[in-house]
Amino acid sequence: MTAQGARFRVTGGKVASSGAFRALGRAGLAARGVIYIIVGALAVQIAFGEGGKEADRQGALHAVAQTPGGTVLLWLLAVGLAGMAIWRYSEAVWGQAAPEGGKATKRLSSLARGVFYTVVCASTVAFTVGAGGPGSSDKKSKDWTGKAMHDLPAGRWIVLIAGLGLVAIGVGIAVAAVRTRFEKKLNTHQMSPGVRKAVTTVGVVGKSTRALVYAAAGVFIAYAAITFDPDKAKGVDGTLRQFAHTGAGPGLLVLIALGLIVFGVYSFCEARWRRV
Template sequence: MTAAAKAGFFARGLIYLLVGVIALQIALGGGGGKKQADRGGALAELAEKPFGAAMLWVVGIALVGMALWRLSEAVVGSAGPDGDKASKRAMSAARAVFYAFVSYSVLSYAAGEKSSGGGSSDKRSEDVTAMALKWPGGQWIVGAAGLVVIGAGVYIATRAVMRKFRKHLRTGEMSPTVRKVVDVLGVGGGSARGVVFAVAGVFALIAAVQHEPGKAKGMDDTLRSFRDLPAGPWLLALIAVGLVAFGAFSWCNARWRKV
């Protein structure tokens, strides 16, 4: 499980790093204009690199490791004095399901099913929202989902700012300088990730209120929406740097996470 967790954090970090780089290219008006700043875009970018096809399989298998590790936490509890709490186990179970889905989509993409892991997050969000809005009480369901995502984003960002991640890391093995760098990556990366989640949730809530599936946005369109705000390109660049930082912070977890 230790090896599985380390591999999973490495894969997660690589995906966020690539998404951040693409978002930064979009912000600076470079070659990222036609690329997707989401998991699909990150996989497409990785596939173009030397040994890209092999790396896709490595990332997919590593994410399977992440799912298995989270599942083990749900079954036997996680590291730490409160690892056996029911709420912690439930959260681990939810993360196991999430990473199982992500790993499946990445492996499907590696096997040649480009519409799976490489599909547009924006199109998937719109399709899922359109389907949900057709259900009885669909507006309430989509609205509740939007509120949950907003809450998750605020939770992620708040915990990052409060440096709650420290309790999960073996900080005693770090030098003072490394500890400061990890703090910067954790706070900056977690805050940026939380902001993206929260804004995506706001768009889902708007889609529910206005009954318009097209208002829901995936990660790519959510990131691009920052460009429409005052100081847009600079704000998007700041978020992009934060996502790169979160990718690096994931690699720090691969090295020092308590498992």
């Protein structure tokens, strides 16, 4: 590395670890927590036959919009999501604040998440100003699956690989959660033993539940490819609703919904103790 490159790395690292960047990251984690708590609450309503809204990001934004001061809250969510995107981009450039955070794989992961949260932020802003929004997760999943299978060369195989990839991601997240690898990203030394135990429990339950939803959505996408039927694909809302139609009945959906709420709570724990 040249002297100029080294100076850039050091200067950039100082910027990325500044109070402003840490605040942006923590605001983004809190915004993520709000969304997951609302999605989980909507899923609980669905389980009890009271679900008029979709249990996904679109449904969460509608729920926020209908609360007193909803527009202000939506703008706060958008700001938080923008902060998340900026923080992830800074990690892509200067590395994550975690062991081996400078590895290329870690940087690429942060870049992908930065792009994702940029899209999420943009759709939130569009919803707030009445110019659209994230749209139904089920419709987007079906539309993407159908377009890919019919318009792309080997599209059916691409969809199958995407579905299996999502399953693999879900399994990977669940394994990492059970092994409590997420603790490496937390300032656990700032917690009392009791708080650390509680945060670890919340992290394992919340992350594992989110991983299960990811994996289940991947199964439906893979099944859509196998049957060559894009209507078999499901987004977050459709995946959650399907849990209520298993042998365990609506009770399973309640457990999954509560797990998503727990992940939302864990997001607030990250907003407090994550190394950013």
